[in-house]
Amino acid sequence: MKLKDKVIVITGGTSGIGEATAYKMAEGGAQVVLVARDPAKAAPVIAKIKAAGGKAKFYACDLAEIPECDKLVAAVLKDFGRCDFLVNNAGRSIRRSLALSTNRMHDFERTIEINYYAPLRLILAFLPGMRRQKSGHIVNISSIGTQVPPPRFSAYVASKAALDAFSRCA
Numbered sequence: 001m002k003l004k005d006k007v008i009v010i011t012g013g014t015s016g017i018g019e020a021t022a023y024k025m026a027e028g029g030a031q032v033v034l035v036a037r038d039p040a041k042a043a044p045v046i047a048k049i050k051a052a053g054g055k056a057k058f059y060a061c062d063l064a065e066i067p068e069c070d071k072l073v074a075a076v077l078k079d080f081g082r083c084d085f086l087v088n089n090a091g092r093s094i095r096r097s098l099a100l101s102t103n104r105m106h107d108f109e110r111t112i113e114i115n116y117y118a119p120l121r122l123i124l125a126f127l128p129g130m131r132r133q134k135s136g137h138i139v140n141i142s143s144i145g146t147q148v149p150p151p152r153f154s155a156y157v158a159s160k161a162a163l164d165a166f167s168r169c170a
Helices: 016-027 039-051 066-080 105-132 154-169
Strands: 007-011 031-036 055-060 085-088 137-140
Touching: 007 016, 007 066, 007 105, 016 031, 016 039, 016 055, 016 085, 031 039, 031 066, 039 055, 055 066, 066 105, 085 105, 105 137, 105 154, 137 154
Parallel strands: 007 031, 007 085, 031 055, 085 137
Antiparallel strands: none
C-alpha cells in the first residue's frame, strides 16, 4: 500500500531490470511511467500492467538528448504533477577494446550521455519537487563492472562509475 498512487518514473522500462521493476511497482498500486525510445517495445509491457489492473503510461524519449530529458520532465509534471520515485535504469553498453577505440571518441560520448548525464539531468529536474513534497526516492541502477571492471568495457564502466560517484556524494 505504500506504493499506491505513487508516480514512479522508470527509464529503460521496456526490458530487463526496468521491465521487472515496472511490474513490481504496478503490483503495489503505483502509477508507472515507462520511459524508453521504442513505443513498440513498450506496448506489451504497458498492456501487461493494464491487464493486471495496474496503471501505466509510456513516454518515448531518447535520454541521450538532453533537450528530450527536459521535455520528458515537463510532460511528467504536467500529466502527474510530481515524481515520487525516479528509477534511472536506462543505459548503453559498448564492448570494445581500448586499442580499437582510439578513433572512436563518440563511443565514450554516447555512453556518458545516457549513463551519466541523462540520470543527472533527471535527478536535478525532479529533485526540487521531491524536496517541496518532503518525500521522494531516487534509484540509480549501476553495474557490477564498477567493482570488478571487465576488459573491453572502458567506456561503459567509466560512465557508470561517474554515476556511482555522484550517488555516493549526493
